[in-house]
Amino acid sequence: MTDYLVPEEPYYRGVGDEIAMYExxxxxxxxxxLKGPTGCGKTRFVEHMAWKLGKPLIxxxxxxxxxxxxxxxxxxxxANGTRWQDGPLTLAARFGxxxxxDEVVEARQDTTVAIHPLTDNRRILPLxxxxxxxxxxxxxxxVVSYNPGYQSxxxxxxxxxxxxxxxxxxxxxxxxxxxxxxxxxxxxxAETASKLVxxxxxxxxxxxxxxxxxxxxxxxxxxxxxxxxxxEPLKACRVALVRPITDDVDMRxxxxxxxxxxx
Ligand SMILES: Nc1ncnc2c1ncn2[C@@H]1O[C@H](COP(=O)(O)OP(=O)(O)OP(=O)(O)O)[C@@H](O)[C@H]1O
Numbered sequence: 139m140t141d142y143l144v145p146e147e148p149y150y151r152g153v154g155d156e157i158a159m160y161e162x163x164x165x166x167x168x169x170x171x172l173k174g175p176t177g178c179g180k181t182r183f184v185e186h187m188a189w190k191l192g193k194p195l196i197x198x199x200x201x202x203x204x205x206x207x208x209x210x211x212x213x214x215x216x217a218n219g220t221r222w223q224d225g226p227l228t229l230a231a232r233f234g235x236x237x238x239x240d241e242v243v244e245a246r247q248d249t250t251v252a253i254h255p256l257t258d259n260r261r262i263l264p265l266x267x268x269x270x271x272x273x274x275x276x277x278x279x280x281v282v283s284y285n286p287g288y289q290s291x292x293x294x295x296x297x298x299x300x301x302x303x304x305x306x307x308x309x310x311x312x313x314x315x316x317x318x319x320x321x322x323x324x325x326x327x328a329e330t331a332s333k334l335v336x337x338x339x340x341x342x343x344x345x346x347x348x349x350x351x352x353x354x355x356x357x358x359x360x361x362x363x364x365x366x367x368x369x370e371p372l373k374a375c376r377v378a379l380v381r382p383i384t385d386d387v388d389m390r391x392x393x394x395x396x397x398x399x400x401x
Contacts, residue, residue, distance in 0.1 A: 139233045142194030150179070150186035151319050153311045160187050163304050169257040169280040171300070174308030177354025179319075180283045183308070184238045193277055194235035196226045200245040206252040209239075210265055222268050227280075231256060231263045234277030242282040243295055250299050256280060257302035287351060310342065310355060319355060324362025330371070333400040334358045337375065340396045341383070348389045353379055371401035 150157075163170050164187070172180040181197070188195035198209065211225035230237035242250060255262050261274040282303065284295065310316060313335055321331040335358060342352035357379050364374035375397040380390055 139194045139235060142196055142235055143192070144185055144189035144195055147189055148182055148185040149322060150182050151311070151315055151322070153179075153315055156183065156306050156308075157187070157190075159306060161191070164191055164279055167261075167276075167279050169303045170282075171303035171305040172281065172283045172308055173286055173305055174283075175285055175287055175310070175351060175354065177356030178308050178310050179355060180308050181238070181240065184236065184281055188236050191236075193279075194230075194233070195238060196230045196235045197238045197240060198226050199240045200242050200249075202244050202246065204245045204249055206249045207267075209249060209252060210263070211268070213267065227253070227256075228263060228265065228272060230280075231272050231274040231278050234275030236279045236281060239280070239282045241285065243284055243293060247296065250295065253280060254299070254302065310338070310352065313339070316355060316358070320358045320362050323359040325366040326362040330365060331358075331362060333371075334361055334375070334379075337379065337393075337396055337400055341379070341393060344389070344392075348386060348392075349384060351383070353383060357382065372397060375401065 160170065160183075172183065174180055184197075185195060207225065209225045209227040211223050211228045213220045214223050224232065227237055227239075229235070239245070239253075255264060256274060256278075257280055261278070263272040263274065264270075265272060311319060313332075316335045316338075317328055317331045320326070320334055321328050324331070326334075338353040338355075338358055341349065345352045361371075361374050361378035364378055365371050369377075376394065380393040380397065384390055384393070
């Protein structure tokens with residue numbers, strides 16, 4: 139399990155009371171759901187909290203091809219016959235890690251249902267194929283992330299899943315905090331970081347008016363990092379901010395124009 143300990147403090151700039159809330163939630167081992175758009179700091183937050191609490195962290199990026207076996211484990215065939223290999227969720231439950239399921243809504247429903255017995259007061263994980271019931275280690279906690287913007291009627295978590303979690307809302311930080319984050323992460327000065335954040339703020343206003351999702355803090359960190367490496371800001375913004383977020387020619391022009399008002 140020591141392989142999964144977070145060795146150094148991951149930089150996380152708190153934006154509200156989320157650190158204190160998470161600590162309280164961990165105290166009672168409440169399963170947590172982190173809700174918010176992509177690239178706004180959810181993963182970094184969990185890494186920071188695992189480090190702060192001194193607990194191992196096992197992260198799983200969920201996708202629609204994922205089966206319950208990918209989480210729970212399976213029998214593998216090797217030279218000596220078959221042997222059981224724990225999946226990441228089983229490993230975390232057995233040895234007391236924080237298990238972070240990123241974008242859990244992407245997983246198929248039979249996969250999400252597999253977490254149910256772990257997320258109520260039973261805190262057990264039945265491994266039907268193996269004929270074992272794993273009792274969760276006292277340090278085990280389940281954390282999932284969820285981007286409400288992506289959900290459709292077809293793809294949403296069942297209420298019986300949602301209601302097993304406490305939830306923390308995440309969003310893009312306020313201007314000054316985002317400037318601090320972008321500057322810290324990329325190495326650009328506060329003035330440049332502030333320009334990048336202003337571009338993002340303008341683009342975020344276009345969400346729902348041609349853009350599906352706002353420009354994330356992650357994208358700003360990329361743009362800033364390119365600028366810090368000596369790339370001309372205009373080009374850095376095109377590559378890291380404008381081109382990835384839209385294929386629409388008019389929208390690209392509008393965003394390019396926004397960039398040129400700052401750089
Ligand atoms: N509050 C914050 N403190 C420190 N860094 C932050 C913060 N918010 C965002 N970042 C920066 O933004 C980047 C993206 O954040 P992160 O990977 O945590 O996003 P996410 O919300 O988990 O996205 P996804 O849902 O796509 O996984 C981080 O690598 C970090 O550089």
